[in-house]
Amino acid sequence: MPEARVIRLHPDGPEEPVEPTVPGRGWDASVAGGLEFLRRRLTGDYDTDEFGFDPDLTDHLLLPVLRPLFERWFRVETVGLENVPDVGGALIVANHSGTVPMDALMTTVALHDEHPAARRFRLLGADLVFQVPFIGAMARKLGATLACNEDAERLLTEGELVGVFPEGFKGVGKPFSERYTLQRFGRGGFVTAALRTGVPIVPCAIVGAEEIYPMIGNAKTAARVLGLPYFPITPTFPLLGPLGAVPLPSKWFIAFGAPIETASYGPGAAEDPMLVFNLTDQVRENIQQSLYQLLLKRRSVFS
Amino acid sequence: MPPAVVLVTGVSRWLGGALAGELAADPSIERVIGVDTVPPGPEMLRRLGRTEFVRADIRSPLIGKVVSAASVDTVVHMNISSTPGGSGGRTSMKELNVIGTMQLLAACQRAPSVRRFVLKSTSAVYGASPRDPAVFTEAMQARRVPGGGFAKDSLDVEGYVRAYSRRRPDVDVAVLRFTNFIGPRIDSLLTGFLRMPVVPTALGFDARVQLLHEDDAVAVLVRATTGDFAGTVNVGAEGTVLLSQAIRRLGRVALPLPTQAMGPLGKLTRRAGITDYSPEQMRFLNFGRVVDTTRLRHEFGYSPRFTTAAALADYGRTVAPVVAPELVSGLTANAARAVGRLASVLDDVGRTTRPTPSGTHLQAVRDA
Numbered sequence: 001m002p003e004a005r006v007i008r009l010h011p012d013g014p015e016e017p018v019e020p021t022v023p024g025r026g027w028d029a030s031v032a033g034g035l036e037f038l039r040r041r042l043t044g045d046y047d048t049d050e051f052g053f054d055p056d057l058t059d060h061l062l063l064p065v066l067r068p069l070f071e072r073w074f075r076v077e078t079v080g081l082e083n084v085p086d087v088g089g090a091l092i093v094a095n096h097s098g099t100v101p102m103d104a105l106m107t108t109v110a111l112h113d114e115h116p117a118a119r120r121f122r123l124l125g126a127d128l129v130f131q132v133p134f135i136g137a138m139a140r141k142l143g144a145t146l147a148c149n150e151d152a153e154r155l156l157t158e159g160e161l162v163g164v165f166p167e168g169f170k171g172v173g174k175p176f177s178e179r180y181t182l183q184r185f186g187r188g189g190f191v192t193a194a195l196r197t198g199v200p201i202v203p204c205a206i207v208g209a210e211e212i213y214p215m216i217g218n219a220k221t222a223a224r225v226l227g228l229p230y231f232p233i234t235p236t237f238p239l240l241g242p243l244g245a246v247p248l249p250s251k252w253f254i255a256f257g258a259p260i261e262t263a264s265y266g267p268g269a270a271e272d273p274m275l276v277f278n279l280t281d282q283v284r285e286n287i288q289q290s291l292y293q294l295l296l297k298r299r300s301v302f303s
Numbered sequence: 304m305p306p307a308v309v310l311v312t313g314v315s316r317w318l319g320g321a322l323a324g325e326l327a328a329d330p331s332i333e334r335v336i337g338v339d340t341v342p343p344g345p346e347m348l349r350r351l352g353r354t355e356f357v358r359a360d361i362r363s364p365l366i367g368k369v370v371s372a373a374s375v376d377t378v379v380h381m382n383i384s385s386t387p388g389g390s391g392g393r394t395s396m397k398e399l400n401v402i403g404t405m406q407l408l409a410a411c412q413r414a415p416s417v418r419r420f421v422l423k424s425t426s427a428v429y430g431a432s433p434r435d436p437a438v439f440t441e442a443m444q445a446r447r448v449p450g451g452g453f454a455k456d457s458l459d460v461e462g463y464v465r466a467y468s469r470r471r472p473d474v475d476v477a478v479l480r481f482t483n484f485i486g487p488r489i490d491s492l493l494t495g496f497l498r499m500p501v502v503p504t505a506l507g508f509d510a511r512v513q514l515l516h517e518d519d520a521v522a523v524l525v526r527a528t529t530g531d532f533a534g535t536v537n538v539g540a541e542g543t544v545l546l547s548q549a550i551r552r553l554g555r556v557a558l559p560l561p562t563q564a565m566g567p568l569g570k571l572t573r574r575a576g577i578t579d580y581s582p583e584q585m586r587f588l589n590f591g592r593v594v595d596t597t598r599l600r601h602e603f604g605y606s607p608r609f610t611t612a613a614a615l616a617d618y619g620r621t622v623a624p625v626v627a628p629e630l631v632s633g634l635t636a637n638a639a640r641a642v643g644r645l646a647s648v649l650d651d652v653g654r655t656t657r658p659t660p661s662g663t664h665l666q667a668v669r670d671a
Contacts, residue, residue, distance in 0.1 A: 028646035031642045032642060035642070038635055039636075043551055043552065043631050043632065045552070050438055051511075052545060052591075054545070131433040134507040136507075141509070146433075146435070146436060150436035150438070151436050154436075154438060
């Protein structure tokens with residue numbers, strides 16, 4: 001039986017671009033970097049993990065696309081990054097809003113670009129996300145996976161930073177009049193995942209996402225026909241067509257609160273529904289409080 | 304205690320033949336009996352060595368006579384067909400898979416000599432849907448029970464084997480849930496699929512694919528036959544690739560098609576005899592499936608030698624790429640070189656058109 005060996009895809013051909021990609025060399029270095037990225041993509045010469053996460057694509061295409069939105073459009077300010085551990089698993093629980101889950105993407109950029117350990121944010125998404133063509137595949141490549149206890153616990157045991165939005169579609173699809181009021185927090189599945197793996201829960205409050213697509217109506221019939229949980233009507237969508245898809249440039253804050261540790265309860269505590277409910281409420285209260293505080297701090301919606 | 308008499312069903316196919324050949328090469332095993340409906344080809348016959356071939360249909364009661372007459376003590380059941388094309392249509396495929404297994408199990412239940420039963424099952428029993436967890440362990444079940452085809456047959460077969468295990472608690476039953484096989488010699492769903500120069504894929508989906516190299520598959524089967532593991536175990540290589548990535552690594556061209564078009568296309572290619580895939584395999588190509596192999600490595604005691612990527616690369620040696628990676632890297636390197644030249648030309652132009660003030664500065668320092 002032959003020994004296991006790695007067979008190189010291009011044994012002797014010229015493989016490295018001749019021009020070394022010196023940082024700061026300018027436009028030609030970035031073009032060379034782009035060409036090298038293109039070569040990797042075309043020959044499949046990159047790694048993906050069992051969840052379908054594609055770090056190469058995320059770092060070189062998806063994050064650079066999101067970065068201008070993060071820096072210029074929403075001018076996101078992050079608070080309390082020291083509450084997110086540098087290494088090891090943690091469960092980040094955040095409020096969900098904005099008609100389109102832009103808050104999840106911006107938090108991904110925040111944790112990668114602003115956290116000293118440049119952490120990867122592994123999001124948990126509803127099954128509907130993975131049913132939809134393109135969006136489902138792209139979500140997996142960005143590091144997301146299905147919101148179920150099996151996946152959450154597997155990621156947390158591997159020491160990943162897992163993100164969950166327990167409000168789900170109730171949060172993203174709520175009318176503008178209910179902005180910044182938290183919806184029901186699921187069934188507490190995220191708390192059991194944290195308890196079983198003994199990782200801290202980091203509450204995260206996101207301010208600004210509510211105003212990007214103010215949802216003033218919900219076309220329920222259209223939603224039913226399209227099989228969507230809601231069909232948003234905003235002041236600009238569908239009135240202005242594709243132009244309505246441009247988010248309003250609200251000012252954003254992402255605040256990470258003090259971690260709530262769960263290790264001391266022991267893994268058996270996940271079987272205690274009362275404790276699970278209490279912890280769920282504690283996290284929910286915590287996020288609601290920081291939302292109010294951030295709103296007081298913000299001078300106006302757009303500045 | 305090594306087995307004395309081993310019966311292998313489905314011996315005329317590559318994997319069954321390879322297993323029987325390995326077992327026949329082991330002098331501690333007295334007899335190896337291979338059963339199949341079609342006789343093995345000449346090359347396979349050479350591999351089989353001292354294996355005794357019995358041409359029998361496991362759907363007929365004849366199999367019972369074979370088991371009792373030879374006092375078989377270990378049965379390896381591999382005669383489960385994954386594609387309707389290979390067994391003459393879906394009806395006869397289902398009959399072979401389900402009725403064949405029932406007949407074989409009936410024979411094994413009657414035979415007191417049998418003390419070990421190994422089932423070659425598949426990870427397809429976990430189904431494939433957007434509601435699946437990313438990684439399946441042996442304790443999990445399909446979120447959406449497979450509605451038909453190979454996966455449904457395999458679920459039924461596993462059910463019958465469990466029932467047999469309850470009725471004959473003295474028999475050790477090992478159920479091996481294999482991921483997709485790949486390798487230079489084996490003929491599997493994916494090897495046929497990826498051999499096409501243009502590979503149709505589902506538009507907007509990208510499956511996570513976990514593979515198993517043919518050599519590892521044979522090694523696991525040998526270990527299951529001669530060892531003492533009882534229970535269910537997932538068998539797959541370490542690591543995964545995305546379907547799009549596998550297609551690119553092999554230098555194929557992906558042809559993303561809307562899911563609605565895949566069914567008719569499948570029928571067309573099946574009729575043309577190019578490749579053979581069913582709706583449930585299409586779902587697999589949409590979402591993929593990954594299994595946890597902790598039990599394989601720790602309880603069963605085997606770590607696959609090939610990772611998924613290495614197995615794919617080994618298979619890639621036998622298929623000529625349509626888009627050679629050397630071509631791509633050559634082109635991008637040329638482009639990068641051209642950009643570098645352009646940059647240096649522009650630098651030179653810049654230097655000649657506006658003389659750098661640095662000279663005067665240096666002068667000043669030297670004077671001081």
